[in-house]
Amino acid sequence: MTSVKSKQQGSVLTQKLHSKRQLFIPIAALLVLILVNLINDPSFFAIKVGTNSTGDPVLSGNLITILDNASELAILAIGMTLVTAASGGQDISVGATIAIAGSVVLRVLCGTEARPETLQAPIIVAFLVCCVVSMLFGAFNGALVAYFKIQPMVATLILYTAGRSIAAWINNNALPIISEPSFAYYGNFIPGIAIPTPVFIAIACMIIIALVLKFTTLGLYTQSVGINPHSSRLNGINPEFIKFITYVILGLCVAVAGFIKVSRFSTINYSVVAKDIEMDAILAVALGGNALSGGKFSMAASILGAYVIQFLTTTLYTFKVDSSALPAYKAVVVIILVVLSSPVAREKMAKLWKKVAPAKTAKEAN
Amino acid sequence: MSAPNSKVKAGRLTPRTSMSDTNILLLITILVFVVMYVAAVVFLGSGFRKPQTFFNILNENAALIILSCGMSLVMITGGIDISVGTMTALVCMSCAVHLDYQGGSVASAVGLALLIGVLYGLVQGYIIAYLEIQPFIVTLAGMFFAKGMTTIVNADQFNVVHEGFQALKLTRIDVPFLGSVNKLGTYVPAYVEIGVIVALLVVILLFCLLRWTKLGRAFYAVGGNQQSANMLGINVKRTKFLAHFLCSVLAGIGGFVYFLHVGSGSPSHASGAEMNAIAASIIGGTMLTGGVGNIIGTFFGVVSLNTIKNIVSSLGLDEAWWTNITVAAMICIFLVIQSVVLMRKNKK
Amino acid sequence: MQEGAVLEVRGICKNFPGVRALQGVDFTLREGEIHALMGENGAGKSTLIKVLTGVYTKDDGQIFLKGHEGPVHIKSPEDAQNAGISTVYQEITLCPNLTVAENMYIGRTKGPFTNWRAMNRRAGEILRSLEIPASPTQQLGTCSIAVQQMVAIARAVDMECKVLILDEPTSSLDEQEVRKLFKLMLDLKAKGVGIVFVTHFLEQVYEVCDRITVLRDGQLVGEYVIEELPRVQLVSKMLGKELNDMAALDKGETVSEKEDRGVPVLEAHQLSSTEGIKPFDFQIYKGEVNGFTGLLGSGRSECVRAIFGADKTTGGTVKVNGQEVSIKKPRDAMKYGIGYLPEDRKRDGIVGDLSVRDNIILALQVLRGFFRPISRAQAEAYADEYIKLLEIKTASSETPIKALSGGNQQKVILARWLLTNPNYLILDEPTRGIDIGTKIEIQKLVLKLAAEGKSVTFISSEIDEMLRTCSRLLVMRDRKMVGELTGEDLQQDKIMATIAGGESAS
Structure with missing residues (x-):
């Protein structure tokens, strides 16, 4: 009996170790970034209480900026992780569909006016319409991937190409601005609350996905479909539908992210809003140690990956890196992280170390 | 798509030669292009009747043809390279700075372009093939790197004034017999730029490489089934390395051809070219899953993509969004055709 | 190296994380002999072969080849080919997107170029001489699995090899093709x-074999001349224990020969599917074990797949316990208490990266539904x-299922269906490619289930096995049900005759 019990404990342990290993990369990256900043300038972590233009108390500081700015990315990472797990590919249209989502919000709230005095519809209506539209576009991607069996990257290339144009078309290429102050709450601060609202929205999304993963079998189904769609089907899972639904979920994530984006500036520029965010979202998934070819995933690691990316960006800014040159440094860091976490590279380094280490000891002996 | 159908086991079929997936897709591409162009000539009239219109498509897109060829190559082996667009910008900017600020010659600028391509190829190829990291992530980093590097080299756009370069840029090669008579009644010969010659050479060389060399067939084998290719005695790592290496070198060449066409350096050059290259490869019948594709198809993919853009603008739909939406619709239609054709074929 | 040996390995060791796959194994292959490598699943046969062919690198030990001074180092399949070792693997290791001829020659021609005409001509000659029904220019993916396997064999034998390794090449071949292969081997x-x-x-x-080397648990048991090792002893050496229950397995009382068997648990009438099987009738009663037999590709699997809803049905009706039901997808069948262990374990059975635990609970979880996950505990x-x-x-239970040996994977899939407590279990080739020990365990389990009042349909290529378990056999030929055998008729020759067709078919 004891042997069975110890075996059980062992299995629980290995399983814990496994998920820890996945979390190791983003956590280690985060620690290194924190360390670098501590050495460079401890005041990086300072959080100040100030007041904003309306006289309400707000928190400011790099950490707040990171938490605030990473919100959209973290929300997207949730959907992207599911899409990656189930379909073994990525949705590269999220940036473009954020533009669509934002455009829909503007269209509903402003009607055809450029600077409406009053909102044409309640904000909640705009948000719901935006969710429905984004989910429809998600469904379009999902249908191509799941039912027409087109590789995800290629299928989403369509909306990647057309998305921003569709966004412009929805508002007839005009850029309406919302002057209603309560609309700006969602992307900035709610009066009286010192922490930026997007942080709360991101946390809410995380709690929802955690509950969904806990109280439904979405996690098991998506992984199973991603690993082996044939046997999933024979076990009663509908692989096409699961793939399809992950794209719809990502659509919902896009809607939330798009809504935050519009709220931040009270308007959007269709051609630049959330530009290249799809790349960052995919990066977040990869940094979380998830295979981009699908299958097993760790949601926590992906979300953490999103914050690592934002942390890195903010850190680079404090090093006075020009914003246009930022990608170059980001690329170097990313490649180092990815190489370090690859099993092949680790093996090679271990071998190299073995070769170097005896030579060293031999030298010391001499 | 080409997974063996395990259902047909003892169906002792008589030997039959059906068309390979590659050839079917190539045929569809060429057919659609011809129909589209003929329709444009018939319904849209004058512009499309001039051969120069076609040659202008080539002139405009010589660089894209080269980039797409490289893209097809990696796609055939089952990889992807999304760094080629920003690499083009990097090459343009580096060459521009080299020519105008460092007093370089055209020859050394070409050398610089190639050097960037080779270095990129070595690093990306090594990481992808020998460290076995997903090509998407590696080239994503490559894309970011080139993007940032371009602005580090020089943040602002500027036109190159170097004389030797200007001479080369303006060199036109006349195409015999296909000129047209202008309004004044003088004969204007049709012409192509040097870049087009380079692009055509690349197309021909790569076509031969893929068709008649062992390396070329190894690309297909690795894309078809990596484990099997390994078991069949193909050096999979080397093959993948070479595919990504060649793609980056081609991006270097393509970058210079782009530079030759626009004659300036700018961080915004060739933005989104990687997606255009992927789109062109797909329209040309190359599949992202690997193992299926054709360079001639890729050539027609680029030409089709830009013909449709020309058609849209000559229809008077000037708003920028129409072009993108039409292109997206075209990709969509092609994808659905391909997926339906292959699904039906593999069901038999 | 021994006199007359072409290949000799000494003290080969290979470890995988947590598994010592090979521990100091010796093996000698002599010129002009056919040497069987035997062992249960997980005994290390495949590992040894993969070490020999350079797919895995060995941790320790030496490999000697005739014509090479000292030990050789085989680092990749490419090296193995160059050293004169050619291999046919159990799973097809060819590229489906290339032509038949290319698959036969890629990776082993000289020079940097491909000579299509010469290649197609030579490939055509070989295909004709081996009577393989394929054209050299045909895309391999369009050939049947059996033809693909024959192409792999053609490739291997065409090489100027000194050593030919055949790793379960016959599992997807029919009798006739096996004959062809044996003739080739003898040549x-x-x-x-x-x-x-x-x-x-x-x-x-x-x-066909001259000698047998037996492996067990990654260790060498011994090398024997075939005449000196009768079957029973071979089996006991493979299993590492004397095997009495092998013959003792008896259907006993589970055979329900009773007249009144009540309403069939499942009854199909004129069922047909998109996979081209002719409409067939089928019924199974409580506590009965029946079986589908026939050659590979005769439509056995297609029948059960139609019943389970794995393939789309095109006509016919299905009744469960007398009630007419509509089974459109596997989930429907599962709701009626039907379980299906598929033929192709790797493709349709396991979910490779998932843990053994998740693989076991998968079907039950699906039955419970999306919103009622099974708790971790x-x-x-x-x-x-x-x-x-x-x-x-x-x-x-956390180990990914793909890390298990074939037989153990199969047990996990069985566990998955047993956990759902099905009334009716379809086992499609549950014993293919797994060792004798597990085979007998599975046969016993089938009989036990029947004794508990469950119904089982059993499909196997081995008639022995069917005779041991089934009380009724349905015979398929050319995608058509051609006969039903019970009682007296359940004899090897009678079954063979029905499978083969001709006047004795009823």
Whole structure:
């Protein structure tokens, strides 16, 4: 009996170790970034209480900026992780569909006016319409991937190409601005609350996905479909539908992210809003140690990956890196992280170390 | 798509030669292009009747043809390279700075372009093939790197004034017999730029490489089934390395051809070219899953993509969004055709 | 190196994380002999072969080849080919997107160029001489699995090899093709080629082999001349224990020959599917074990797939316990208490990267529905219960199923369906490619289930096995049900005659 019990404990342990290993990369990256900043300038972590233009108390500081700015990315990472797990590919249209989502919000709230005095519809209506539209576009991607069996990257290339144009078309290429102050709450601060609202929205999304993963079998189904769609089907899972639904979920994530984006500036520029965010979202998934070819995933690691990316960006800014040159440094860091976490590279380094280490000891002996 | 159908086991079929997936897709591409162009000539009239219109498509897109060829190559082996667009910008900017600020010659600028391509190829190829990291992530980093590097080299756009370069840029090669008579009644010969010659050479060389060399067939084998290719005695790592290496070198060449066409350096050059290259490869019948594709198809993919853009603008739909939406619709239609054709074929 | 040996390995060791796959194994292959490599699943046969062919690198030990001074280092399949070792693997290792001819020549021609005409011509000659029904310019993916396997064999034998390794090449071939293969093997043997032959079919071993090397748990048991090792002893050496229950397995009382069998648990009438089977009738009663038999590709699997809803049905009706039901997808069938263990374990059965635990609970979880996940603790309990019950050899329930040997994977899939407590279980080739020990365990389990009042449909290529378990056999030929055999008719020759067709078919 004891042997069975110890075996059980062992299995629980290995399983814990496994998920820890996945979390190791983003956590280690985060620690290194924190360390670098501590050495460079401890005041990086300072959080100040100030007041904003309306006289309400707000928190400011790099950490707040990171938490605030990473919100959209973290929300997207949730959907992207599911899409990656189930379909073994990525949705590269999220940036473009954020533009669509934002455009829909503007269209509903402003009607055809450029600077409406009053909102044409309640904000909640705009948000719901935006969710429905984004989910429809998600469904379009999902249908191509799941039912027409087109590789995800290629299928989403369509909306990647057309998305921003569709966004412009929805508002007839005009850029309406919302002057209603309560609309700006969602992307900035709610009066009286010192922490930026997007942080709360991101946390809410995380709690929802955690509950969904806990109280439904979405996690098991998506992984199973991603690993082996044939046997999933024979076990009663509908692989096409699961793939399809992950794209719809990502659509919902896009809607939330798009809504935050519009709220931040009270308007959007269709051609630049959330530009290249799809790349960052995919990066977040990869940094979380998830295979981009699908299958097993760790949601926590992906979300953490999103914050690592934002942390890195903010850190680079404090090093006075020009914003246009930022990608170059980001690329170097990313490649180092990815190489370090690859099993092949680790093996090679271990071998190299073995070769170097005896030579060293031999030298010391001499 | 080409997974063996395990259902047909003892169906002792008589030997039959059906068309390979590659050839079917190539045929569809060429057919659609011809129909589209003929329709444009018939319904849209004058512009499309001039051969120069076609040659202008080539002139405009010589660089894209080269980039797409490289893209097809990696796609055939089952990889992807999304760094080629920003690499083009990097090459343009580096060459521009080299020519105008460092007093370089055209020859050394070409050398610089190639050097960037080779270095990129070595690093990306090594990481992808020998460290076995997903090509998407590696080239994503490559894309970011080139993007940032371009602005580090020089943040602002500027036109190159170097004389030797200007001479080369303006060199036109006349195409015999296909000129047209202008309004004044003088004969204007049709012409192509040097870049087009380079692009055509690349197309021909790569076509031969893929068709008649062992390396070329190894690309297909690795894309078809990596484990099997390994078991069949193909050096999979080397093959993948070479595919990504060649793609980056081609991006270097393509970058210079782009530079030759626009004659300036700018961080915004060739933005989104990687997606255009992927789109062109797909329209040309190359599949992202690997193992299926054709360079001639890729050539027609680029030409089709830009013909449709020309058609849209000559229809008077000037708003920028129409072009993108039409292109997206075209990709969509092609994808659905391909997926339906292959699904039906593999069901038999 | 021994006199006359073409290949000799000494003290080969290979470890995988947590598994010592090979521990100091010796193996000698002599010129002009066919040498069977036997052992249970997980005994290390495949690992040894993969070490020899450079797919895995060995941790320790030496490999000697005739014509090479000292030990050789085989680092890749490319090296193995150059050293004169050619291999046919159990799974097709060809590229489906290339032509048949290319698959035969890629990776082994000289020079940097491909000469299509010469290649197609030579490939055509070989295909004709081996009577393989394929054209050299045909895309391989469009050929049937059996033809693909024959192409792989054609490729291997066409190489100027000194050593030919055949790792279960016959599992997807029909009788006729197996004959062709044996003739080829004997021809090569006469030319002095050393052949390593791995198979689970004992008859095949005793038909063509000269020597047998037995492995067990990654260790060498011994090398024997075939005449000196009768079957029973071979089996006991493979299993490492004397085997009395092998013959003792008896259908006993489970055969329900009673007149009044009540309403069939499942009844199909004129069922047909998109996979081209002719409409067939089928019924199974409570506590009955019946079986589909016929050659590979005769439509056995297609029939059960139609019943389970795995393939789209095109006509006919299905009744469960007398009630007419509509089974459109596997989930429908599962709701009616039907379980299906598929033929192709790797493609349709396992979910490779998932843990043994998740693989076991998968079907039950689907039955419970999307919003009622099985708790972690409950899942652990289920997994541990079945790991113990079926004696599944795994490091823990957290181990990914792909790390298990074939037989153990099959047990996990069985566990998955047993956990759903089905009324009717369809087992499609549950014993293919797994070792004799597990085979007998599975046969026993089938009879036990029947005794508990469950119904089982059993499909196997081995008629022996069917005779041992089934009380009624349905015979398929050319995708058509051609006969039903019960009682007196359940005899080897009678079945063979019905499968083959002709006047004796009823």
